Amino acid sequence: MKRLLGAIALVAAAVLPAAPAHAAEDPDAYMNTVAGQLGEPGVWVDPDVDGLTASEAAELDRAAKAAGAPMRIAVIPAARINVAKSTYYSTPAWEGEEIADQLYDRVGVEGVYAVLVDATSESKGRGFHAVQRADHGPTYHVEDAVDQAVDCCAPDYEDMLVRFIERAQDVDKPFYVDAAPYAGGVGGLIGLWWGLTALGARRTRRKDEKEHLEVIRPLLNEEIIALSQQVSALPTTSDPQQSKLSKDVLDTVEKARHRLDEARGDADIEAVTTLLGSARYGLVCLEAIRAGEPIPEPTAPCFFDPRHGPSAAAVEWQPERGSVREVSVCSACKQRADAGQKPEVRMVEQWEGRLRPYWMVGEDMAAYIDGYWSQGDGRRWWFPDDDARRTADRMRTRWHSRRPGARLRLWGSDVGSSVSSWSSSSSSGSDDDSWSSGSSRRRSWSSRTRSSGGGSSRRSSRRSGGSRRF
Numbered sequence: 001m002k003r004l005l006g007a008i009a010l011v012a013a014a015v016l017p018a019a020p021a022h023a024a025e026d027p028d029a030y031m032n033t034v035a036g037q038l039g040e041p042g043v044w045v046d047p048d049v050d051g052l053t054a055s056e057a058a059e060l061d062r063a064a065k066a067a068g069a070p071m072r073i074a075v076i077p078a079a080r081i082n083v084a085k086s087t088y089y090s091t092p093a094w095e096g097e098e099i100a101d102q103l104y105d106r107v108g109v110e111g112v113y114a115v116l117v118d119a120t121s122e123s124k125g126r127g128f129h130a131v132q133r134a135d136h137g138p139t140y141h142v143e144d145a146v147d148q149a150v151d152c153c154a155p156d157y158e159d160m161l162v163r164f165i166e167r168a169q170d171v172d173k174p175f176y177v178d179a180a181p182y183a184g185g186v187g188g189l190i191g192l193w194w195g196l197t198a199l200g201a202r203r204t205r206r207k208d209e210k211e212h213l214e215v216i217r218p219l220l221n222e223e224i225i226a227l228s229q230q231v232s233a234l235p236t237t238s239d240p241q242q243s244k245l246s247k248d249v250l251d252t253v254e255k256a257r258h259r260l261d262e263a264r265g266d267a268d269i270e271a272v273t274t275l276l277g278s279a280r281y282g283l284v285c286l287e288a289i290r291a292g293e294p295i296p297e298p299t300a301p302c303f304f305d306p307r308h309g310p311s312a313a314a315v316e317w318q319p320e321r322g323s324v325r326e327v328s329v330c331s332a333c334k335q336r337a338d339a340g341q342k343p344e345v346r347m348v349e350q351w352e353g354r355l356r357p358y359w360m361v362g363e364d365m366a367a368y369i370d371g372y373w374s375q376g377d378g379r380r381w382w383f384p385d386d387d388a389r390r391t392a393d394r395m396r397t398r399w400h401s402r403r404p405g406a407r408l409r410l411w412g413s414d415v416g417s418s419v420s421s422w423s424s425s426s427s428s429g430s431d432d433d434s435w436s437s438g439s440s441r442r443r444s445w446s447s448r449t450r451s452s453g454g455g456s457s458r459r460s461s462r463r464s465g466g467s468r469r470f
């Protein structure tokens with residue numbers, strides 16, 4: 001009787017119109033509705049999503065159904081799972097891969113689950129999240145599929161999902177799995193490889209940092225000279241507190257000068273800009289003492305130009321190609337913004353004499369930004385430009401991934417997961433519960449869907465997964 005009722009529920013979900021969207025304050029009920037649309041593998045697009053046409057959604061659904069992996073993909077509005085009360089930002093009920101896991105919990109069938117969350121921007125919750133859950137069968141390239149989909153095609157939903165479906169059904173079987181049993185006596189080769197890899201990683205990083213220094217050294221020389229002249233022009237005073245603070249500021253500038261003279265890489269650049277930021281904060285403190293005011297708390301530098309000194313206010317600002325954001329600025333820039341004037345931005349010359357804002361220059365300015373937005377004690381202020389932060393993160397990730405330890409850990413992880421996956425696949429090849437035996441087997445599993453809610457009482461093993469906002 002239970003099976004009969006479940007079959008009737010699935011038929012009803014297939015022939016009746018889609019259930020009305022639930023309110024944002026009830027994301028659990030909404031995910032139950034989504035799961036009800038995905039009893040079978042395929043793609044379901046919420047009617048409120050306008051990033052895909054009906055014909056595009058139908059074509060994607062056919063591609064997912066024909067995939068070699070049981071694949072269920074939902075395209076939903078971010079507002080449906082948003083629990084934030086504010087209209088200025090989005091707080092999803094679940095984060096990252098957990099969004100896809102929520103769909104898996106409700107369907108209750110092992111396979112690949114993906115949720116494309118539709119919104120106008122990354123800050124509003126737009127992202128792509130996927131996971132493979134299975135105790136048996138092969139492992140698919142789900143994580144790599146998410147990365148490829150976002151890197152190549154975002155924010156084009158159709159192209160993203162086409163790329164994801166193509167890649168997410170490829171079995172993760174590195175070439176060295178078959179060769180591993182025959183490998184032996186490789187200790188010396190590994191040692192040689194380790195040394196050459198470490199040397200290559202260091203040389204590559206030094207080359208990159210040398211190029212950064214060539215761009216930034218003239219800028220910092222100019223800043224140090226200007227700041228030294230500003231400190232030298234301070235009036236003499238008999239007040240011991242003011243005298244000590246003036247001397248401390250001058251000493252800080254001299255430390256920055258010596259560190260720049262000996263600079264060899266990004267760590268030196270970051271140290272110099274941190275010192276310059278501290279010196280400018282010292283000047284603000286000196287000005288406050290002279291005016292008989294309390295010493296202000298340290299704040300992030302003026303976003304438009306760190307040479308302006310610590311920020312004193314916040315304004316809303318929109319770059320030519322970006323969304324509106326709140327940035328911290330100095331008093332002078334605040335007045336210009338209130339008057340409707342363009343900000344005075346720190347411009348940096350790139351190739352062929354082209355000038356660009358410092359945060360748009362790329363990797364060359366990453367250490368410059370990190371130093372100015374460092375408080376000198378391990379804490380950092382939040383830099384408001386997302387592209388600049390991502391550029392710096394990608395650079396450091398690239399450097400780290402070239403180290404022998406990182407490469408060896410990645411290799412070991414791939415070997416372990418691949419051997420385990422193929423061992424499980426071989427031992428369960430004739431198991432009736434294996435969903436790798438064809439589409440007819442997957443269709444028989446769909447009768448076990450639990451889309452009415454409640455979630456899965458036990459999650460199968462996570463085989464692969466990824467999450468990216470864009």
